[in-house]
Amino acid sequence: AQSVTQLGSHVSVSEGAxxxxxxxxxxxxxxxxxxxxxxxxxxxxxxxxxxxxxxLVKGINGFEAEFKKSETSFHLTKPSAHMSDAAExxxxxxxxxxxxxxxxxxxxxxxxxxx
Amino acid sequence: DVKVTQSSRYLVKRxxxxxxxxxxxxxxxENMFWYRQDPGLGLRLIYFSYDVKMKEKGDIPExxxxxxxxxxxxSLILESASTNQTSMYLxxxxxxxxxxxxxxxxxxxxxxxx
Numbered sequence: 001a002q003s004v005t006q007l008g009s010h011v012s013v014s015e016g017a018x019x020x021x022x023x024x025x026x027x028x029x030x031x032x033x034x035x036x037x038x039x040x041x042x043x044x045x046x047x048x049x050x051x052x053x054x055x056l057v058k059g060i061n062g063f064e065a066e067f068k069k070s071e072t073s074f075h076l077t078k079p080s081a082h083m084s085d086a087a088e089x090x091x092x093x094x095x096x097x098x099x100x101x102x103x104x105x106x107x108x109x110x111x112x113x114x115x
Numbered sequence: 116d117v118k119v120t121q122s123s124r125y126l127v128k129r130x131x132x133x134x135x136x137x138x139x140x141x142x143x144x145e146n147m148f149w150y151r152q153d154p155g156l157g158l159r160l161i162y163f164s165y166d167v168k169m170k171e172k173g174d175i176p177e178x179x180x181x182x183x184x185x186x187x188x189x190s191l192i193l194e195s196a197s198t199n200q201t202s203m204y205l206x207x208x209x210x211x212x213x214x215x216x217x218x219x220x221x222x223x224x225x226x227x228x229x
Contacts, residue, residue, distance in 0.1 A: 009155065034217055036217075036220075041124075041222075041223075042222055042223070043119070043205055043207075043220030043221050043222045043223050044158075044205070044207075044218075044220040045220065046217045046218075049217055090157065090158065101146045101165075101209040101210070101211065101216050101218070102148075102160065102163060103218060105150075105157050105158040106157055107155060107156060107157035108157050
């Protein structure tokens, strides 16, 4: 069984500041990890994913995340926040060799960007 | 451009009504999913389907059923809608693989049951 914990349901940063959204996972096997973003009144879309290649993963819109096995973490970062980054962010985990492709999602973190 | 569409963006139904939520994907994906999204609870899986006519219960299947007669279409059915089923419903699809395929989401249906 796998699970995901997102630390902080709300994060607020100033425009231009560093964005750090935290995700810790629990999995009995090496996991696949995903970050999704949901803009208001829209579905989720993929930001980036880790599938056991490079541990530092770059995604869209300047976001990146680093897989740290020793810390069971997959935190999402962006060096400089933009107003358009305001959204809800979800971390998700799936187990390899699960043909059904099911993922377990975290509870989400709402990012607010202040001008 | 890949696409998952849902039949309605907003829906208002009365308690006891039978409600159908439709989802269509154009990516030839084998897997399809129905989630409900509530504030502070993230996404909770209701049902998923890994092939036509094949389905499995997710974490919260009570009060729901599903139908998948064609590969591209996955329907969620509320047999007798109740006020505690007021929520945002998200449909998603993904390819079959080894777990590393991302899910593609529709825009969601916000259902209100009065």
